[in-house]
Amino acid sequence: MEPPNGIFGGRTAPLFKTAQKPLESNPIPSSSPAFGTAIHPIRVSKPQEPPKPTILPILLPPATLRPLAFRTFTKKHNLTLTSSALQLIATFIGKHCGSGWREEGLAEKVLDEAAKQWKKSGGGVIVPGEGEELKNILRNIEGSMSGGKVLQNSGLSRQSSFAFGIGDGEAAPSEARPSALGREESFGMSALGVEDDEETTGTRDPRSWLKVVGAFDQPRLTYNVNQKHFEVMEATPSSLPDPSHKTHLFRHRYNLIHQRLLRNESFQTSSVATARTSALQRTSSTLATQQQAYKLTPIANLLGRTGSSHLLLGLLSISPTGMLTLNDLTGSITLDIQLARPVPEDGAWFTPGMIVLVDGVYEEEGTAAGPGLDGxxxxxxxxxxxxxxxxxxxxxxxxxxVTLGVIGEGKDGSLKAGGGFGWVDFLGVGSERAAGSTMRKLEKSVLRGASETSAEGRGRMVILGEVELDNARTLQAIKKVLAVYATEPADQTPMVVVLMGNFVRYAVMAGGGSGGSIEYKEYFDSLALALSDYPTMLQRTTFVFVPGDNDPWPSAFSAGAATVLPRGSVPELFTSRIKRAFATANAEADKATGTKTDGEAIWSTNPTRLTMFGPAQEVIFFRDDISGRLRRNAIRFRPLEGETEMNADAQFTGKSIGDPIDVDQEQAPHESMDVDEASETAESQIPAPKAKASTISTGSIDLQIARKLVKTILDQGYLSPFPLSVRPVFWDHAGALQLYPLPTALVLMDPEAPPFAVTYEGCHVMNPGSLTPQGRRGVAQWMEFDARTRRGKTREARY
Structure with a gap:
């Protein structure tokens, strides 16, 4: 029986291929209850085996075994035994180890072997005794014991020990032992024999360890404030849920950020009392932590404390009277920002719908009467x-x-999981505790092998942004990009090609210039014809299509306005010709070479997640005009003395507000954002004196815009930090927009922002820009992400 595939990521391990012993050539069937035959009439000569030592069973109380079990399971293997599991193991050890369980150390070896097999099977941190998993492990250990000892060379292989559901004395059927792991079975395992499977081509291809998780397919989790852990939401999601679900959306966002702050060093009280500063100070991407600890004050606790300084955490919003307010779970208060300064200066946008930290002074009603407050x-x-x-x-x-609790490297070089939420399976591909360390070993082995013969290697993702098929130049650009990779060896082609919308320039069936549904299908038919010219790519690559706001069917009702997030994939009505192109390419390869290929086209959602090697790597793809929406809705602060007020769009006209950033001046302006050479962590810095606009390069401005956008989104931990009136969201699927834990990489496809690739707090954020950039005829521009180095770079080609 498989354990439930829940947040603990527990799943039974797949079967592995091992050498099968040849059957004895004897026409007479053996004595078996299944056949009901008599005792074998022919005596087969076998070498005389020494008699097995006799073990006298004893009754071993669980309380007596508890200290030894605690040292082995908890201290050594970081597992927790339930009382039922302890009872089961104590009975087993008393029966098979006898009175020598303590003096001869027999029990410790059994406990150690049971813990190893439990971790190999992908079990969770808590070991229950009610199911069949632990019982099957003990049965396999029993078969390898002699005289109460676990024999090391007794054939306790992974295949025999993982054959769950097979009773005593039964042989595992050969067809139940595949030679290669399937993608669905491989995730969630905490131990994989990489060395033994070196010869299997299925597991040596990085694409075999890739899985696309749509926004409507990932587990729906909610944070339990009382228990301080995540729980799976059992209720069925609906597009018309109860109004209370809207409140839960913002409450969940607040609780996530609140618990994240309380675990930050800046909010942990030191044993040495220190004076708290009256204003937030930042010297890096985190709050300054030198000799100070911040303390959050609930808004309801401000009553009666006029004139005192406080630090608040709340949601920015606009009240019905038009006043800017701050809200938390205890109440709301009007916010006066006439003297406020953003931290850091021009380092992030602040719009209604964001959760922010505000430092200031509270004034009661008598001294703070103003418009909108009297009633x-x-x-x-x-x-x-x-x-x-x-x-x-x-x-x-x-x-x-930090979120997953990865606390450092073990003796074998693998990372080990500690605190945090390492036992939570956020995407249904296995938790960090169950599969993280083993999947990273496998990732290192597979990606290293995939790059041995090439500087680039197989583990690459090609990302094409703003693929407008109603533009005549787009198909030419796509052909040029595919031609670049089609000339490479077949075993070095990229494993993934991601095409991101909008796939048309105007909303389909909204009266725009892109036509209706018939024209829309013809655009994809033309794309299928272009893809068919590169059968090698279709046979060995996974193509992922991420739609935009102009694609059907939501665009038919939005008329070009913002659609509801997350949005579904492009309907199958328009994708049949492309699927047929992939099927034809695979069939031709099977007929010509006799080798089965499995290239495929996946029509996913927006946003969509792509995981590699379970929890080892997670890449999020999101298509949105988010920078323009941030500029339109951002709060404007009063300029400092000596400064002239600049509108939010001034940054795109050659002016800069922040400190200049060093950029290689020899590069062309459009090439300066290929890789963030200036700062690998995109740190927020205290602004230097303002530089003249004429002395700041275009690359410096683009990089500053990129860092400002990245910091805004990642600090919020949410892809759409806007009011629902500005950017609608499905209440029951808002969890698909969460950036917690931070992904390995994030692709923010925004045609209004410059192409960039920067890293902030370990998360690599990329914007590929439009495939056919405006003002640059005959140029194809795309992003290439290397899963081995976890870095992306902008590439260009002329067609």
Whole structure:
């Protein structure tokens, strides 16, 4: 019986191919209850075996075995035994080890072997005794014991020990032992014999360890504040849910950021009392932690504390009276930002719908009467008075390894999981605790082998942005990109090609210039014809299509406005010709070479996630005009003395607000963002004196815009930090927009932002830009991401 595939990531291990012993050539069937035959009449001569030592069973109380079991399972293997499991193991050891379980160390070897087999089978941190998993492990150990000892060379192989569901004395059928792991079976395993499977070509191809997870397919998790862990939501999602689900959407976002802050060093009180500064200060991407600890104040606790300084965490919003307010789970208060400064200066956008940290002073009603406050004094959870903000900053984000509890390297060089949420299976591909260390070993072995014969290797992703098929130049650009990779050896072609929408320039069936559904299907038919010219790519590569707001069917009702997130894939009605092109290419390869190929086209959602080697790598693809939406809705702060007020779009006209960033001046402006050479971590810095616009290169401005966009999104940990009136979201599927834990890489396809590739808090963020950039005829531009180095770069070619 398989354990439930829940948040613990527990799954039974797949079977492995091992050498089969030849059957004895004897026409007479053996004595077996299945056949009901008599005792074998022919005596087969075999070498005399020594008699097995006799073990006298004893009754071993679980309480007596508990200290030894705790040292072996908990201290050594980081597992937890339940009382039922301890009872089961104590009975087994008393029966098969006898009185020598303590003096001869027999019990310790059995416990150690049971813990190893449990981790190999992909079991969770807690070892239950009710199911069949532990019982099957003990049965396999029993078959390898002699005289109470576990024999090391007794044939306790992975195949025999993982044959769950096979009773005593039964042989595992040969057809149940595949030679290569399937993609669905491979994820979630905590131990894989990489060395033994070196010869299997299925597992040596990086694409075999790849899985695309759509927005509507990933597990729906909610954070339990009382238990401080994630739980699976059992309710069936709906597009018309109860109104309480809307409240839960913002409550869940707040709880995630709140628990993230409390685990930050800046919010952990030191044993040495220190004075707290009155304003937020940042010297890097996290709050300054030198000799100070911040303390959050609930908004409801401001009552009666006029004139005192506080640090608030809340949601920015606009009240019905038009006032800017800050809301948390206890109440809301009017926000006065006339004296406020963003932290860091021009380092991030702040819009209604974002959760921010605000440092300032509270003034009660008598001293803070103002427009919009007289008729709403303390009514409906609104705290009377106003909060005068001095500093506003985003909550510092948390690195992926910290969230998953990866605490360092073990003796074998593998990373080990500690605290955090390493036991949570966020995407249904296995948790960090169950599969992380083994999958990283496998990743290192496979990607290294895939790059031995080439500097680039097989582990590459080609990302094409804004593939507008109603543009005549787009098909030419696609052909040029595919031709670049089609000339490479067949075993070095990229494993993934991602095509991101919008696939048309105007909303389909909304009266635009892109026509209706018939024209839309013809665009994809033309794309299928272009793809058919490169059968090698179709046979060995996975093509992933991520739609945009102009694609059907949501665009038929939005008329070009923002559609609801997450949005579904392009309907099959328009994709049949492309699927047929892949089927034809695979069939021709099978007929010509006799080798089966499995190239495929996956029509996914927006956003969509791509995982490699289970929890080892996660790449998110998201198509949205997010930078323009941030500029339109951002809060504008009063400029400092001596500064002239600049609008939000001034950055795109050659002016800069922040400090200049060193960029290689020899590169062309469009090439300066291939890789962030200036700063690998995109740190937020205290602004230097303003430089003149004429002395700042275009590359420096583009890089600053990129870092500002990346910091805004990753600090929020959410792909759409806007009010629902600005960017609608399906309430029951808002978890698909969460960036927690941070992914390995994030692709923000935004045609209004410059192409870039920067790294912030360990997350590599890329924007491939439009495939056919405006103003540059005959140029194809795309992004290439290397899964081995986990870095992307912008590439160009002329057609």
């Amino acid at each position: 709403n004094r303390g009514v409906g959870g609104t705290v009377g008075g106003k909060f005068i903000a001095y500093s506003i900053g985003g909550p510092p984000c948390e690195r992926r390894d």
